[in-house]
Amino acid sequence: MGDLNVAVTREGVLRWLAVLAQVFAGNREQLTDLDRAIGDADHGINMERGFSAVQAELAANPPADIRAIFQSVAATLIRSVGGAAGPLYGTFFLRAAAACAGKTALGAADVVALFQAGIGGVQQRGKAEPGDKTMLDALLPALDAMRAAEQGGSDIAGILDRGAAAAEAGMLATIPMQARKGRASYLGERSIGHQDPGATSSCLLLQAAARTWRL
Amino acid sequence: MKKLINDPHDAVRDSLAGLAAAHPAILKVCFDPVYVMRADAPIQGKVAVISGGGSGHEPMHGGFVGRGMLDAACPGQVFTSPTPDQMEAATCAVNGGAGVLHIVKNYTGDIMNFEMAAELCQSRGIEVRSVVVNDDVAVEDSLYTAGRRGVGTTVLAEKICGAAAARGYDLERVAALGRRVVANGRSMGLALSPCTVPAAGKPGFVLGDDEIEMGIGIHGEPGRKRMPLLPARELVAQMAEAILADLPFREGDRVIAMVNGMGGTPLMELYLVYGELDRLLNARHITPTRSLVGNYITSLEMAGCSITLLKTDDELLSLWDDPVLTPALRWGI
Numbered sequence: 429m430g431d432l433n434v435a436v437t438r439e440g441v442l443r444w445l446a447v448l449a450q451v452f453a454g455n456r457e458q459l460t461d462l463d464r465a466i467g468d469a470d471h472g473i474n475m476e477r478g479f480s481a482v483q484a485e486l487a488a489n490p491p492a493d494i495r496a497i498f499q500s501v502a503a504t505l506i507r508s509v510g511g512a513a514g515p516l517y518g519t520f521f522l523r524a525a526a527a528c529a530g531k532t533a534l535g536a537a538d539v540v541a542l543f544q545a546g547i548g549g550v551q552q553r554g555k556a557e558p559g560d561k562t563m564l565d566a567l568l569p570a571l572d573a574m575r576a577a578e579q580g581g582s583d584i585a586g587i588l589d590r591g592a593a594a595a596e597a598g599m600l601a602t603i604p605m606q607a608r609k610g611r612a613s614y615l616g617e618r619s620i621g622h623q624d625p626g627a628t629s630s631c632l633l634l635q636a637a638a639r640t641w642r643l
Numbered sequence: 644m645k646k647l648i649n650d651p652h653d654a655v656r657d658s659l660a661g662l663a664a665a666h667p668a669i670l671k672v673c674f675d676p677v678y679v680m681r682a683d684a685p686i687q688g689k690v691a692v693i694s695g696g697g698s699g700h701e702p703m704h705g706g707f708v709g710r711g712m713l714d715a716a717c718p719g720q721v722f723t724s725p726t727p728d729q730m731e732a733a734t735c736a737v738n739g740g741a742g743v744l745h746i747v748k749n750y751t752g753d754i755m756n757f758e759m760a761a762e763l764c765q766s767r768g769i770e771v772r773s774v775v776v777n778d779d780v781a782v783e784d785s786l787y788t789a790g791r792r793g794v795g796t797t798v799l800a801e802k803i804c805g806a807a808a809a810r811g812y813d814l815e816r817v818a819a820l821g822r823r824v825v826a827n828g829r830s831m832g833l834a835l836s837p838c839t840v841p842a843a844g845k846p847g848f849v850l851g852d853d854e855i856e857m858g859i860g861i862h863g864e865p866g867r868k869r870m871p872l873l874p875a876r877e878l879v880a881q882m883a884e885a886i887l888a889d890l891p892f893r894e895g896d897r898v899i900a901m902v903n904g905m906g907g908t909p910l911m912e913l914y915l916v917y918g919e920l921d922r923l924l925n926a927r928h929i930t931p932t933r934s935l936v937g938n939y940i941t942s943l944e945m946a947g948c949s950i951t952l953l954k955t956d957d958e959l960l961s962l963w964d965d966p967v968l969t970p971a972l973r974w975g976i
């Protein structure tokens with residue numbers, strides 16, 4: 429027993445990233461199709477390129493601890509993704525890295541802190557508000573749900589399950605929204621009726637964590 | 644998908660290798676990270692002018708690198724903004740000690756990536772200013788959108804800022820000039836057929852046989868409306884009216900008029916469009932005092948065109964006329 433059973437280790441973080449590479453490869457078409465409807469048909473391509481580059485970089489230069497892993501992920505995403513998603517997800521992992529400084533394993537509160545810092549970074553970089561039809565519409569409800577779950581005493585799996593469920597609801601809630609940020613905003617009312625690609629990739633990110641970090 | 648490529652993933656790199664091979668006296672291409680730079684950069688004491696954006700708009704931006712225009716260009720993946728490490732490396736490589744101007748098209752991705760790059764460069768002690776081009780009148784400019792897209796005026800801004808830098812204007816003046824060009828330039832485009840991003844393998848949108856997209860973006864983003872194909876005269880009138888009303892351009896104005904091909908429209912049609920535009924402008928007593936007709940800011944093989952009008956004055960015109968030597972624009976040398 430002890431900490432090992434209630435905390436995400438360096439290996440757990442690496443497992444999440446490996447799963448993300450698979451998830452974004454597997455959802456490449458779906459994300460690109462969503463982006464074709466209200467953007468420029470590249471979101472799935474961008475995400476797959478980024479997270480497969482992350483795998484290559486982690487294999488070539490294995491970082492020593494959790495913070496270094498997230499720093500490496502951030503640098504790789506910023507360098508390889510481009511578009512809006514590159515700086516946004518890059519900033520997410522940059523802030524997540526800072527939140528994990530000095531930690532060899534992440535407990536429930538640390539996991540919530542990681543997402544809180546990362547999502548705050550996305551908000552600061554993109555200056556989007558809730559309801560603008562962006563990835564934040566999946567991320568912010570997920571953060572609220574995870575905070576509530578943590579305060580209610582849930583374990584990591586419980587926290588992430590709540591977060592993933594809220595992210596999925598938030599993702600679906602982008603369908604009736606009119607985009608006010610990013611490329612989709614050029615469509616005005618024509619953006620209504622389509623699910624936001626970035627909210628979808630964010631939901632996948634949380635679902636992957638929920639599936640991977642079951643301790 | 645039928646394209647002259649080897650592998651969709653290598654298309655951008657392979658094309659840049661060809662650009663370098665074709666114009667060794669003008670430019671060179673660095674890989675990892677990828678950027679195109681003037682063969683003779685850095686020029687000590689001169690403000691350097693840099694731009695960048697997704698690939699697939701050739702000759703923009705790499706084809707505008709050379710004497711009197713850009714010092715460097717950062718090409719992203721097709722239709723995807725370049726990344727901060729590219730702009731950082733390019734900025735360092737061409738900085739001649741007088742600062743660097745970044746010319747950025749107004750797309751969320753481009754803005755955020757250039758912003759991160761500018762932060763990185765400033766932290767290295769290089770002065771960077773940015774000019775954001777947002778000239779597409781097809782898109783509503785409001786607090787509730789990401790603002791107008793940057794399109795054709797980018798070409799004119801790169802030429803004019805490049806000329807000013809060559810004349811020895813300082814960084815603030817070159818940046819101010821860039822903003823003046825943006826404030827006075829307006830564009831609008833239309834698509835007759837879609838285009839296919841190599842890595843996607845299928846068209847970004849679909850148009851019926853007799854349909855066009857009025858107000859198309861350079862990444863195939865929809866514009867104002869789907870509508871039936873009309874005679875060129877009527878389509879030119881719709882685009883020109885939208886542009887003229889927006890600034891607004893007035894009787895007596897002198898303009899640089901660009902008719903730009905989207906990549907899949909023959910020059911025969913582009914000149915036909917220019918003829919209609921010229922007639923319409925003259926009827927309004929607006930003088931197209933300079934013209935540029937051809938493929939300058941394209942969308943892969945999309946058929947269609949865009950019109951850009953820039954209201955000019957003596958200074959802008961004289962900078963426009965200054966010598967330029969790049970793969971895609973050259974005169975006076």
Ligand SMILES: Nc1ncnc2c1ncn2[C@@H]1O[C@H](COP(=O)(O)OP(=O)(O)O)[C@@H](O)[C@H]1O
Nearest residue numbers: 471511512513554556562563610625626627752
């Ligand atoms: N300002 C912003 N803040 C947060 N997310 C944004 C913002 N702008 C765009 N996005 C997200 O980015 C996604 C598009 O990503 P991607 O297709 O990779 O970039 P691009 O739009 O440059 O092609 C959108 O679906 C949206 O969720």
Ligand SMILES: [Mg+2]
Nearest residue numbers: 467468470471
């Ligand atoms: Mg996109």
